[in-house]
Amino acid sequence: MPPIQSSPGEPAGLPRYAGLGTFAKLPRLDEVSQTDVAILGVPFDSGVSYRPGARFGPNHIRESSRLLRPYNPELAVAPFQRLQVADAGDVAAGPYDLPAALAVVERQARDLLDGGARLLTIGGDHTISLPLLRAVAAVHGPVAVAHFDAHLDTWEGSYGTVFNHATPFRRAVEEGLIDMEASIHVGVRGPLPADTDLEDDRRLGFTVITATDLEMEGVRTAGERLRARIGDRPVYVSVDIDVLDPAFAPGTGTPEAGGLTSRELLVLLREFRSMNVVSGDIVEVAPAYDHAQITGIAAAHTGYEILSTMAVSPYGAERLPGAAVPVPAPVATP
Numbered sequence: 001m002p003p004i005q006s007s008p009g010e011p012a013g014l015p016r017y018a019g020l021g022t023f024a025k026l027p028r029l030d031e032v033s034q035t036d037v038a039i040l041g042v043p044f045d046s047g048v049s050y051r052p053g054a055r056f057g058p059n060h061i062r063e064s065s066r067l068l069r070p071y072n073p074e075l076a077v078a079p080f081q082r083l084q085v086a087d088a089g090d091v092a093a094g095p096y097d098l099p100a101a102l103a104v105v106e107r108q109a110r111d112l113l114d115g116g117a118r119l120l121t122i123g124g125d126h127t128i129s130l131p132l133l134r135a136v137a138a139v140h141g142p143v144a145v146a147h148f149d150a151h152l153d154t155w156e157g158s159y160g161t162v163f164n165h166a167t168p169f170r171r172a173v174e175e176g177l178i179d180m181e182a183s184i185h186v187g188v189r190g191p192l193p194a195d196t197d198l199e200d201d202r203r204l205g206f207t208v209i210t211a212t213d214l215e216m217e218g219v220r221t222a223g224e225r226l227r228a229r230i231g232d233r234p235v236y237v238s239v240d241i242d243v244l245d246p247a248f249a250p251g252t253g254t255p256e257a258g259g260l261t262s263r264e265l266l267v268l269l270r271e272f273r274s275m276n277v278v279s280g281d282i283v284e285v286a287p288a289y290d291h292a293q294i295t296g297i298a299a300a301h302t303g304y305e306i307l308s309t310m311a312v313s314p315y316g317a318e319r320l321p322g323a324a325v326p327v328p329a330p331v332a333t334p
């Protein structure tokens, strides 16, 4: 089995702030012989309703990920030694034709999944979760969705269109891509168009941990609810960076006050260490509204924790032959 590689093409001793900026300074897809998890950039924001700019998200997240180091003490794992993770570059999704762009995203995601990799996609606006779920469901069947977001993203439509960043999970339910016995929103908050939005969402089958629920019950209870809801089902983790409070993610298109701290999000993501994460995405990073990479760093750490959970999970694609896959003791939470 080929050894795990990281950034083979750069001189030893190169400082982390130097050299080409793949995600976490990992190798490119063409530099490794086998990939367990592919980082896929989708520079696309033609589905947004308010602030644009998430098309610049992928490279902003890559640039903000340079300081991610090899060992994750929270999960006692060196994820890039346990899994071969490689940066697959960006999808050629154009800005003018939304259906054509979504088809390109689906096609490239499907090619990587068919090659045996799992995906961690960096967007781009939340519209992209629909083609990504189409590709994932084609391989795994309907999957549970753990959706971290200030917004439900299950609207019927927005500004006269039905494919955009406000509707991906309603379309995905309609297309039979999601296991509605096990899907959940986390972080929902902010003004809604009408009081019927939450009831409509409940009728679809989602359960919700609102930002206020999280404040009142804490991350420990929220983690228990996530594990109870998802269980051992294959799960897709979608993180809209606006789940974080604007103080922790100013660089995003539809900010809502009263959000999560980055620490709360990272602690909750570690709950997936015992679950079967088949792929995931991190969306809505809009660098034009970011400062000192605050949002980019939060997104990069979000990706690092998701990759770390994939590396320690008993369901993970274990690359070290015969190595025991430790499922770490529950993380002490405040």
Ligand SMILES: N=C(N)NCCCC(=O)O
Pocket: 049, 050, 126, 151, 153, 158, 165, 166, 240, 242, 253, 254, 284
């Ligand atoms: N940011 C995402 N994904 N969705 C926002 C939908 C609500 C809005 O367009 O006002």
Ligand SMILES: [Zn+2]
Pocket: 149, 150, 151, 240, 242, 243, 254, 284
């Ligand atoms: Zn959102």
Ligand SMILES: [Zn+2]
Pocket: 126, 149, 151, 153, 165, 240, 284
């Ligand atoms: Zn969203």
